[in-house]
Amino acid sequence: MADGEDRSPEDEFQELMRQLFGGQPGAIDPEQLSRLSGLGIDPAMMQQVMRHLQGAFANAPAEGISWDMAKRQALHIANQDGMGITTGERTDLGEAFSLAALWLSEATTVPELTQPPRTLTRGGWVEATLPVWQELAEPVALSIADALTAALDAQVPEEMRAMVQGAGRLMRTVGGSLFAAQLGAVVGRLSTEVVSGGDVGLPVMPAGDAAILPQNFADFGRDLGIADDQLALYLATRELAHARLFRHARWLRLHVISQVTDFARGIHVDTEALEDLASRFDPSQPEELRQALESGALLPQRSEAQTAALARLENLLALIEGWVDVVTEAATTRLPEAHRITEVVRRRRAVGGPAEQALGSLVGLEVRPRRLREAAAMWRAVTDAVGIAGRDALWDYPDLMPSSEDIDDPAALVARLQAHARGDEPQRDAMDDALDALLSQAADDASADSADSGDSGGSGSAGEDSGDPSGDDPAGPRPV
Structure with a gap:
């Protein structure tokens, strides 16, 4: 009995799937495909599909997508x-x-x-x-x-x-x-x-x-x-x-x-x-x-x-x-x-x-900005206020770039730029106050830690040099 004659159509189909998904090279056996008619599958169509898919599988990149x-x-x-x-x-x-x-x-x-x-x-x-x-x-x-x-x-x-x-x-x-x-x-x-x-x-x-x-x-x-x-x-x-x-x-x-x-x-x-x-x-x-x-x-x-x-x-x-x-x-x-x-x-x-x-x-992305007219109006206001050079300087660094709030309120941006041009101190806001408080607290903590360390080290040296175990003699010698 020839190889494959004792197999059912379901067995033939499973064998083809193993060849396909196992990435086995070589052509698909037409005789094997012909026996798929028992499953109601068109062998000619199946052969074409198998070739396309096997080719795609064989040429697929290990990672990512081939463009x-x-x-x-x-x-x-x-x-x-x-x-x-x-x-x-x-x-x-x-x-x-x-x-x-x-x-x-x-x-x-x-x-x-x-x-x-x-x-x-x-x-x-x-x-x-x-x-x-x-x-x-x-x-x-x-x-x-x-x-x-x-x-x-x-x-x-x-x-x-x-x-x-x-x-x-x-x-x-x-x-x-x-x-x-x-x-x-x-x-x-x-x-x-x-x-x-x-x-x-x-x-x-x-x-x-x-x-x-x-x-x-x-x-x-x-x-x-x-x-x-x-x-x-x-x-x-x-x-x-x-x-x-x-x-x-x-x-x-x-x-x-x-x-x-x-x-x-x-x-x-x-x-x-x-x-x-x-x-x-x-x-x-x-x-x-x-x-x-x-x-x-x-x-x-x-x-x-x-x-x-x-x-x-x-x-x-x-x-x-x-x-x-x-x-x-x-x-x-x-x-x-x-x-x-x-x-x-x-x-x-x-x-x-x-x-x-x-x-x-x-x-899922629309690339046309909806706030274009508002942004253009902001740039015109900035140009009128600080000139071309002042306007274009806002592109020098990322942190200088206007925000969405500046698009909404160009007057506030203009006021900041004009104050900067005059050399005025920038107007303080809540973030500035919070940052100052944080830095002040850090400085106080550092001073307290330094004082505690100094008191501990000083007392030990004084007691040791003076011979006084208590180390409380203010007149005792101090380390140089």
Whole structure:
């Protein structure tokens, strides 16, 4: 009797699962697959599924998630048009950047960039920014992968645990890969919307890099009725202001990214929604899973800690974007259509594009600050009160940066800055009083300890030198 003829279809299926989850190399035996018909399984479909899953399992990284799929997906979408950058586009945008740099130097003391701005294709933008998108999204991807592993562990019957002992790693890989592919699709679509490197507000470009995407710039200006040269000058000024700020305040980039990742690490997948989706998931119709990931259906409501973290992040982004707005406004006063362009940019930023909205659902984060107008008003008040240099000096160190309370009450911030400029002592507050009391108490305790130590040491020496056991003779010799 040939090997396998005495096995039931259930035995054949279990053997295939052992091959798959055990990571055994080699092709799946077609004859073995043909005997699965007794289970009502299509052998051809099963062979394809097994090959895909075994390949994914064999190539899975030992730790973390492989982002190659995200990159391939993003570049596939970004490069679909196949269009490059013409010499004329490079020249026109290069001239816009040069003039914008001169205008910007009159509106801010933040120094110029050390490397020239760039013109990027959509694929070039993906290549430049994908490492940051991966860093921001990885906590969510790991959360989804962990949830899939936990769901498998909870649902597998005890008698099948040995058979699927390698499935945990596979499910983690599959979950992470699904998320990575979806992130790649969103970033790819985002590359068709963004006009410049700093367009999304987050520091996704390398520090000190400024760039404009000519193809998206053409789409942005279409039907606005505004001359391309004015649009180019305005957008080049904004992009340079954004890039200059992050190069000057080197701590700022890490500050923003760490706040985003701290928020993302608090995300936990809704396991009930995931299990419900898995119960009706059809591998031949993956659209429902893609929609669930992109819509945010697997992400539960934010916790109180996450809501507070998001508020801090929004205030930080509002401070950055508000400063960029004020500086750009001051630098582009020579443009006849500057006011119209400003309104177009504000409306576009408030609404966001479809891909940006999908990104927000995917990682649970909205990157458009809601307090932008209030932050811009604060920066204008600071500029009027202490001048450009005084305003820009607030970015020199993290502890000088205005707070959310300063956005709410610019007058208090202005009063402090003006008092500092005059050399006045800063106004005391409750924290100053509490700190003084703490330091005073510490000093008193130290004095008391020193006195106790001195009395003990002095008495012993006096009694010993004078021969008086009591050591009470005040006239006795003292140690030198």
